[in-house]
Amino acid sequence: MLIKDRLLTPGPTPIPEEVSSIATQPLIHHRSPEFSTVFMKVVEGLKYIFQTDQDVFVLLSSGTGAMEQALVNILSPGDKIITINAGKFGARWGQIGSSFGVEVKDIVLNWGENYTKEQLADELEENPDTSAVFATLNETSTGTIYDIKGYADIISQTNAVLVVDGISGVGAMPCPMDEWNIDVLIAASQKFFMTPPGLAYISFSPKAWSLVEKSGLPKYYFDAKKAKASMGKKTTPFTPGISLLMQQQKALELIIKKGLNELYTHHRILGDSVRAGVKAAGLEFLSKNPGNILTAVKIPPGIDGNKFVKTMQQKYHVYVSGAQEPHKGKFFRIAHLGYVDGFDILTVLCAMEMAFSDLGYNIKSGTSVAAAQNILKENWQ
Ligand code: PMP
Secondary structure, three states, X not given: OOOOOEEOOOOOOOXXXXXXXXXXXXXXXXXXXXXXXXXXXXXXXXXXXXXOOOOOEEEEOOHXXXXXXXXXHHOOOOOEEEEEEOOHHHHHHHHHHHHOOOEEEEEEOOOOOOOOHHHHHHHHHHOOOOOEEEEEOEEOOOOEEOOHHHHHHHHOOOOOEEEEEOOOOEOOEXXXXXXXXXXXXXXXXXXXXXXXXXXXXXXXXXXHHHXXXXXXXXXXXOOHHXXXXXXXXXXXXXXXXXXXXXXXXXXXXHHHHHOHHHHHHHHHHHHHHHHHHHHHOOOOEOOOOEOOOEEEEEOOOOOOHHHHHHHHHHHOOEEOEEOOOOOOOOEEEEEOOOOOOHHHHHHHHHHHHHHHHHOOOOOOOOHHHHHHHHHHHHHOO
């Protein structure tokens, strides 16, 4: 049988052909007016998605590079930080901080658990010498959304800054950097942005930039001051990912044509339809506050979760993601992020029913698909 590969993973996400075909175009040189035109169009598009008047810098790295850039540019040796750690990516903030020798107050939560702004306010009251709080918009390991606006309301009243890993959330859900008073916001090309992995995006508020001016942690490639100086010359400090930027420019054109509000709604409809399908199938969610980027679903008792993901990928070619350590095999994740449409949702739910049936767990054929179809039909636009 001929089968198509389908990516329902939270990165990389699928890419429109109009975008991927640009990778085969002849290269342009990065110290040329042609490159500057592409680069500045990308920067303008990113400012629109970040909803900021500040510069958005482009790194030739995956998202973790932007996490490192955020941390090393605003801190100095001896600084104390709070990291909200409710999953694999929240944990990474603390790991980066420890690698650079800052004092980390790691707030370790159960995976999928919420963390309220009131809890953060208490924590800050106990630790008034905190320089920065590091949070995650959408914790991709669990599909949980965190109250970034609430955190920002509290932190903006203090001397501390709020750094937000928006890698998987920015663009797919509202996170207006300036309006919410976010001090550092980061994202990456392989998520909402419909572009292959390899580019990371970062922006600093004026409050965060005042820390950049005096930050004492070691850095070279990720020095934000170098990026700012080059931005003034409409270029990057080092060789940029030229083809990736050309692809990102095309993807941004498509995104801007649709408009952010419509894309937020699109992701909400996809999220609603997946949740309706999962619920109708009698399966449970992992997250206490699931968002519209991905849905983490618990594997029913007695079923081997690793085998389920393997069956989805290798037999049906539908790429969902498993759970990461230490929860491997206990849940799986369906992403509905980026260039994914309603029919992709019906396909993934259909494959889910078939794969569970292969492993001896029977969901009445079409139950989850019908529930999702209803949501899609009601909301079709
Ligand atoms: N943070 C979040 C929320 C993510 O989703 C990811 C990627 N899955 C990362 C950080 C790490 O990004 P990368 O793998 O691009 O370095």
